[in-house]
Amino acid sequence: MSIKIITISRQFGSGGRSIAKKLAEKLGYDYYDKEIIDNVALETGFSKEFVAAKGEEAPGKTVFSYGFESAGMPGIMNGMTTNDYLWTVQRKVILDIAATGKPCVIVGRSADYILREHDGVFNAYIYADMKYRVDRILKLYGSSEKKPEKRLSDKDKKRAANHKHFTDLEWGFAPNYDISLNSGKLGEDKCVDILYGIVTEK
Amino acid sequence: MSIKIITISRQFGSGGRSIAKKLAEKLGYDYYDKEIIDNVALETGFSKEFVAAKGEEAPGKTVFSYGFESAGMPGIMNGMTTNDYLWTVQRKVILDIAATGKPCVIVGRSADYILREHDGVFNAYIYADMKYRVDRILKLYGSSEKKPEKRLSDKDKKRAANHKHFTDLEWGFAPNYDISLNSGKLGEDKCVDILYGIVTEK
Numbered sequence: 001m002s003i004k005i006i007t008i009s010r011q012f013g014s015g016g017r018s019i020a021k022k023l024a025e026k027l028g029y030d031y032y033d034k035e036i037i038d039n040v041a042l043e044t045g046f047s048k049e050f051v052a053a054k055g056e057e058a059p060g061k062t063v064f065s066y067g068f069e070s071a072g073m074p075g076i077m078n079g080m081t082t083n084d085y086l087w088t089v090q091r092k093v094i095l096d097i098a099a100t101g102k103p104c105v106i107v108g109r110s111a112d113y114i115l116r117e118h119d120g121v122f123n124a125y126i127y128a129d130m131k132y133r134v135d136r137i138l139k140l141y142g143s144s145e146k147k148p149e150k151r152l153s154d155k156d157k158k159r160a161a162n163h164k165h166f167t168d169l170e171w172g173f174a175p176n177y178d179i180s181l182n183s184g185k186l187g188e189d190k191c192v193d194i195l196y197g198i199v200t201e202k
Numbered sequence: 203m204s205i206k207i208i209t210i211s212r213q214f215g216s217g218g219r220s221i222a223k224k225l226a227e228k229l230g231y232d233y234y235d236k237e238i239i240d241n242v243a244l245e246t247g248f249s250k251e252f253v254a255a256k257g258e259e260a261p262g263k264t265v266f267s268y269g270f271e272s273a274g275m276p277g278i279m280n281g282m283t284t285n286d287y288l289w290t291v292q293r294k295v296i297l298d299i300a301a302t303g304k305p306c307v308i309v310g311r312s313a314d315y316i317l318r319e320h321d322g323v324f325n326a327y328i329y330a331d332m333k334y335r336v337d338r339i340l341k342l343y344g345s346s347e348k349k350p351e352k353r354l355s356d357k358d359k360k361r362a363a364n365h366k367h368f369t370d371l372e373w374g375f376a377p378n379y380d381i382s383l384n385s386g387k388l389g390e391d392k393c394v395d396i397l398y399g400i401v402t403e404k
Contacts, residue, residue, distance in 0.1 A: 011377075122387075127377045172376050175213075175329045178384040180376035185324075190403065194396055201392065 003199045004103045004120035007111040009171070012155040013133030015183045015191075016126030020107045022192045027199060030104035032097055039093045040086060054086050055109065056158050087166050112177065113167040124195060125177040128184030205401045206305045206322035209313040211365075211373070214357040215335030217385045217393075218328030222309045224394045229401060232306035234299055241295045242288060256288050257311065258360050289368050314379065315369040326397060327379040330386030 010016020024031035041048045112123040134148040163171040181191045212218020226233035243250045296316045314325040336350040362373040383393045
């Protein structure tokens with residue numbers, strides 16, 4: 001199995017990004033995470049913050065848009081929604097990355113789905129139990145008004161809805177990936193080792 | 203992480219059983235698969251074939267039982283269904299295995315759920331894409347009247363429904379396991395290596 005691109009989908013707070021970064025360093029592969037947002041912002045003229053926020057949204061989940069959608073009018077009347085437009089640009093950015101032929105690790109952004117027709121792509125999903133993630137986000141980001149469990153479950157729901165909207169796939173359903181790892185149980189370094197072992201096999 | 207019991211849930215045709223057997227041999231652990239059915243048969247007086255067939259059923263899915271269930275009467279009137287009874291015996295057999303304290307590998311039978319309160323349990327889910335599984339079951343079991351794709355998807359549905367019925371958990375949803383492996387992509391031996399590496403770590 002010749003793997004050139006590893007995509008890492010992850011639950012917020014699971015350490016999936018950190019695992020992806022360490023893996024890319026260990027392999028000497030390029031690493032794409034916020035760089036994708038930067039490129040989408042550059043391409044569209046929207047701010048990075050706007051692009052990042054939209055990428056985590058569950059499209060069509062406002063009361064306002066429900067009204068239009070139930071009338072067969074997605075988004076605002078018949079136009080393309082901003083979410084849909086950003087998806088097409090993000091898709092192009094990810095396809096361009098793959099087209100360079102340089103080995104890389106890509107975090108999030110449904111890259112697993114976008115690159116599903118490409119050879120040499122390996123898709124990993126990283127998750128952990130609630131307690132592990134709560135401890136981790138409190139250490140990394142501090143507390144906020146919203147309870148950490150609520151922050152995490154809101155993020156989970158949004159990511160799942162966003163993924164479902166654009167790919168029609170269940171986020172976190174094992175058969176949609178090549179491997180799924182519980183980082184809380186295994187530890188970040190073991191996750192990196194397992195993925196490194198798979199990519200460098202043979 | 204001190205692991206004494208590894209449970210292997212698997213899609214039919216994925217080679218999960220073969221991976222579990224090789225892993226148990228490599229670790230020198232006891233191996234439980236059909237042994238559980240044998241013990242349930244011994245305990246209940248039902249034949250092994252009957253116990254095995256019931257264990258793959260999606261309970262409450264017959265037209266006949268639907269009638270009673272919709273009237274608030276599960277199974278035949280108010281009695282326990284055979285499926286439910288077999289579940290309780292199977293649960294006891296698995297708890298007894300765990301209580302011996304001897305390290306082991308257990309295949310299927312929702313052992314991951316049954317042992318969820320036990321320390322030192324590691325839960326793996328093995329799956330593969332349809333083509334890999336079709337090729338594998340045709341080689342192992344030959345063809346039958348039913349198309350192999352249909353045989354596989356029927357089995358998947360039944361196992362998922364059975365698991366859902368007794369555990370209320372989504373079968374194959376990654377966060378319900380500690381690791382999920384695509385045996386078709388990784389190969390059986392690599393799956394064994396990864397699991398062996400996790401168990402023997404430290």
